[in-house]
Amino acid sequence: MPLNVLKDIRKIYSGLNAADVRAQAAQELSIGLLASSEDTFRDMEDFLVPPHLDHEARARTLRMVYRLEKPQQDFDLFLCEPGVGLPRRGYLFDAAAPDSQLINSIVDENQPIELALARSFPAFRRSVAHRIVSRVSRENAMLALVTALPNVIPSFIELPWAVGEFATDTAFLTMNQIRMALMMAAVYDRPVGYAEQKTSIAAIATGAFGWRAIARELVGKIPLGGGLIPKAAIAYAGTWVVGTGLDKFYRTGARMSRVERREAWAGAIKKGREVADELQN
Numbered sequence: 001m002p003l004n005v006l007k008d009i010r011k012i013y014s015g016l017n018a019a020d021v022r023a024q025a026a027q028e029l030s031i032g033l034l035a036s037s038e039d040t041f042r043d044m045e046d047f048l049v050p051p052h053l054d055h056e057a058r059a060r061t062l063r064m065v066y067r068l069e070k071p072q073q074d075f076d077l078f079l080c081e082p083g084v085g086l087p088r089r090g091y092l093f094d095a096a097a098p099d100s101q102l103i104n105s106i107v108d109e110n111q112p113i114e115l116a117l118a119r120s121f122p123a124f125r126r127s128v129a130h131r132i133v134s135r136v137s138r139e140n141a142m143l144a145l146v147t148a149l150p151n152v153i154p155s156f157i158e159l160p161w162a163v164g165e166f167a168t169d170t171a172f173l174t175m176n177q178i179r180m181a182l183m184m185a186a187v188y189d190r191p192v193g194y195a196e197q198k199t200s201i202a203a204i205a206t207g208a209f210g211w212r213a214i215a216r217e218l219v220g221k222i223p224l225g226g227g228l229i230p231k232a233a234i235a236y237a238g239t240w241v242v243g244t245g246l247d248k249f250y251r252t253g254a255r256m257s258r259v260e261r262r263e264a265w266a267g268a269i270k271k272g273r274e275v276a277d278e279l280q281n
Contacts, residue, residue, distance in 0.1 A: 016179050018193045025186035027116035032068045034090070035081040041067050043095045044079045048121050061120050076113055077106060103127050118187040125251070129187050133243030136180040137236045137268070141275045143172045144235035173235055177204045177242050184243070188250040200249065204242055232279065236272030241265050 033044045049061045071078060071087035078090040086092060091106055107114060107127040118128035181200040185192045194201065244264045245256045256264070 016175060016182075018182055021115065021182045021186055022192045024113075025115040025119045025189075025192065027113060029064045029113060029116055029120060030075045031065050032072060032075045032078040033065060034068055034071065034078055034084045034087075035093075036084060037081075040081050040093075040095070044093055047093070047095075047099065047123060048079075050122060053122070064120060077110065099123065100127075107131060115183060115186045119189045125187050126247075129184060129243075129247045129251075132180060132183050132187065133240060133247060136176055136243060137239040137272070138275055138279075140173050140176050140239040141232040141236035141272055142279050143176065144232040145276065145279055173239065174204060177239055180239070180243055181246055184246045184250050190250055200246060203245075230273075232276035233269055233272035236275050237265055237268035240268035240272070 031048065033041055035041045035044060045062065045065060048065055049058050051058070053061070066075075068078075071090070075089065078087055079093040080086050080090045082092060082094055091102060093102065103124055104127055107117070107124055108131075110117060111131075114124075114128045114131065118125045178197075178201050181197050181204060182192055185197055185200070190196070241256075241261055241264045245261070248254060248256055248260075
């Protein structure tokens with residue numbers, strides 16, 4: 001079990017400030033482009049700001065992108081054509097290479113600006129969303145172990161709506177899922193706030209994504225072992241299903257089907273067991 005777990009829990013509490021989430025997402029970034037031709041500059045710009053965006057949105061975002069002759073200080077990151085050199089915070093851009101590798105490298109190494117990066121630049125949204133869901137699912141597995149929850153398939157009938165009033169251990173999980181909903185809205189450039197996310201928060205609070213029912217149905221059939229490991233695995237899997245549902249909802253406007261929820265649960269419960277074993281050792 002990590003020794004700094006209490007510090008991590010304090011971070012979770014601090015992340016419940018919707019104004020802070022909005023501020024992080026609203027940061028103005030500076031991305032430098034280093035290339036030797038007009039075509040490559042244009043390819044980089046199209047990668048960051050797809051041409052299909054409406055004119056106003058594209059112009060607003062392109063104000064954060066700068067064509068440079070050489071690296072400058074105070075830039076958040078650089079895209080660099082092969083052969084022009086790779087400065088600190090520089091990433092090699094090759095129009096012929098798969099975008100996913102470049103996207104994942106940038107997202108993995110820039111967590112402090114991940115919300116702003118995703119909100120402003122659509123290319124990074126799926127990757128940032130996946131990282132957030134994975135991270136929060138892991139945190140909830142850790143919380144289940146730390147707080148020794150008697151039951152992580154909670155009843156949210158008496159869920160308090162003022163953040164400072166959470167009193168039960170099971171509310172830790174709900175609180176962190178609500179935090180995840182705020183961040184996912186920011187990732188997809190949706191309005192961020194408790195009123196703005198009331199539909200998603202209500203869905204989390206009432207189990208509308210269906211993970212509690214699936215958990216009750218399947219947990220007895222899955223050989224997870226005894227002790228806290230199954231509780232942590234369920235906390236991970238339940239949060240993963242909620243996060244996956246949020247991702248689909250904010251990305252497409254549609255909810256997950258029951259089949260999709262069951263498939264997400266089946267994969268997440270196995271991963272949750274692995275994470276719980278790792279955290280407990």
